[in-house]
Amino acid sequence: MREVTCPQCQLRFKVQDLAADAYAPFCSQRCRDLDLGNWLNERYSVPVETERVARMMHREGEEYDPFAAGE
Numbered sequence: 001m002r003e004v005t006c007p008q009c010q011l012r013f014k015v016q017d018l019a020a021d022a023y024a025p026f027c028s029q030r031c032r033d034l035d036l037g038n039w040l041n042e043r044y045s046v047p048v049e050t051e052r053v054a055r056m057m058h059r060e061g062e063e064y065d066p067f068a069a070g071e
């Protein structure tokens with residue numbers, strides 16, 4: 001038994017086995033998802049960068065069309 005602090009909500013909780021815990025080091029799936037959301041928001045916080053990346057991905061998607069290949 002180990003007592004850990006959730007990095008998202010600061011809740012102290014006990015886990016039997018940290019390595020086997022699906023949401024570790026978070027207390028729940030909600031906190032894990034929230035943290036992931038924060039990370040993504042920070043990563044793409046600049047609107048111009050987001051638009052550039054989106055356009056780049058769109059262009060790549062047009063170039064590679066698995067359904068058009070082989071026809």
Ligand SMILES: [Zn+2]
Nearest residue numbers: 006009027031
């Ligand atoms: Zn939490």
